[in-house]
Structures are given as C-alpha cells and as structure tokens.
Amino acid sequence: MSSHFLLSTAAAAGAPGGAAAGLSFLIPMGLMLLIFWLLVWRPQAQQVKTHRAAIAAVKKGDEVILGGGIRGRVTKLVGDDEAEVEIAPTVRVRVVKSTFTQVVTAASTKPAND
Template identity: 45%
Template sequence: MFATPAYAQAAGGSAAGGFAGFIPIILIFAIMYFLMIRPQQKKIKQHQAMVAALRRGDQIVTQGGVIGKVTKVKEDGEIEVEIAPEVKIRVVKSTVAQVLSKTEPAEAPKA
C-alpha cells in the first residue's frame, strides 16, 4: 500500500521529460524522409525531365514493355510511337519508362 521512495520520486516528472519522449518519433520521421521520401522525389523529377526532353526519333521503352521510335510529340501529353514499320500507336508521355537512344537536335539551316 505504501509507495517506496523510488516510485515517489519518479512520479514527479519534469516538463523536459515530456519533450524527450517525442525525440525518438522526430528522429524516425527524419530518417524516413531522408531514406524514402527524398529519393522518391528526386526520381520523379528526373523522370519528368526525361519525358519533357522527348523528341522525334528517340527510341523508347514504355512501362508496358513496348519498344518503339517516337514519330510525333503532341502538346496534349501524348506521343505517337512506331512499333513496327507502318504501325503507330498513341502513348501517354508519362508512361515512358526509359529512353534507349536519343537523337541529336536538328541544326537550323544556315542562311
């Protein structure tokens, strides 16, 4: 029935002890950010830059595994891809997974 002196002293608790309980949670969120969220954001930015740089003549692979050559880049987020001679399909730009070979930009004709 009686509390021992050790329990009586521990029951008092200070205000700093409450904040110290949140430090592990804050550290977990910081580690999660640097190990998971930040690399994913970086990967998304690289993919967006790759998609924005698509040009006619680029050899691409879609997320579905279709390999083809870009024949037309449309402004509405689509590209036209030739997967076989005279066989063209429309593909959403964001589904391009990889660019296999880039074409060099055409130089402006010299006057």
Template identity: 40%
Template sequence: MIALISPAYAEGGAPADAGIFNLVLLVGFVIIFYFLMWRPQAKRAKEHKNLLASLAKGTEVVTNGGILGRVTKVDDNYVALEVAENIEMKFQKAAVAAVLPKGTLKSI
C-alpha cells in the same frame, strides 16, 4: 500472494518525464523517413520529368508496359510511337519509362 501485490499498487510510480524523449523520437523518425523515402522518390520524379521533357521525334524509348518504339510525334500529354513499320500507337507521356540508346531497335 495477493497480499504482497496490493502494497505495490498503493505506492506511487515514478514520475513520467518521457515527454521530451517522445518528441525527439518522433523528430528522428521524420528525419529518417525524409532521407530514406521522400527524398529519393522526389529525385526519381524529377529525373523522369526531365526525361519526358527531352523527348523528341526519332528518340527510341521503352514504355512501362515493355513496348519498344521510336517517337514520331510529341504532344503536351501524349506521345506517338512507331512500334513496327507503319504501325503507330499513342501513349501518355508518363508511360514512357526510359530512353534507349540510338540503334537499339535495329539491333533487336
């Protein structure tokens, strides 16, 4: 059996012309990564940045932790929310997940 295998090793293999194929494959993966991962994430980040820029006093919001509140004060990095009557909490602006429609807090 070994006598049959050894001549196969002695012969040269096919030339390796896969260099251009590997480059095309790599570029294809980069394009797929861009359209499936990076671009949608950048779009969501831009929308969230616009949401944070639009915060104003009286806006009803929900935080990442699920706390509902009405904006009472907006600073550069922080926002104060009234979560109950006469109870105010400070959050980082980035913790605001979404803006709620007006009247949502009254209906809960």
C-alpha cells in the same frame, strides 16, 4: 484526512514524470522521421524529378519504353502530353507521354561486349 494527504502527494509526484516522458518520446520519433526523409522520401522525389525531366525532353526519333514493356521510336509529338510511337514497321500508336517508363539513349543500347 490521511487519505487526502496520500492522494495529493501521489498526484504531485506523478506530474513531472509525465512531461519528461512526452519529451523522451518526441526526440526518437523526430530522429526516425529525419532518417526516413533522408533515406526514402528525398531520393524518391529526386528520381521522380529526373524521370519527369527526361519525359519532357522527348523529341522525334527518340527510342522509348512504354509501361507494358513495349519499345518504340517516337515519330510525332502531339500536343504537350501525347506522342505517336512506331512499335513495328508501319504500326504506329498514339500514347500519353506519362506511359513512358524509360527514354533509351544511344549509349545504353550498345552491346556490353563492345
């Protein structure tokens, strides 16, 4: 009889603590996820969005840098997702626009000491 009383008392005492422990775990986890979203995921998504917009705005005559580090000038746009790029005089390659890592503007090609 006394063992039954001790077991029921122990079970009743342990029940409220479990709910509070679960809540105290969720609040810090939620804060960590919010900080991760603000510091990592959101800036990365904005950077991807601006990169896609720059690639979509490429036109004939723009200078681009390809994924392998090759610089060239766009000579022709082929459809929505391809372009012909001149990488040397009389050397033209047809590439997918998603391989453009950077669109070089006239301001970024100026020498630093001018």
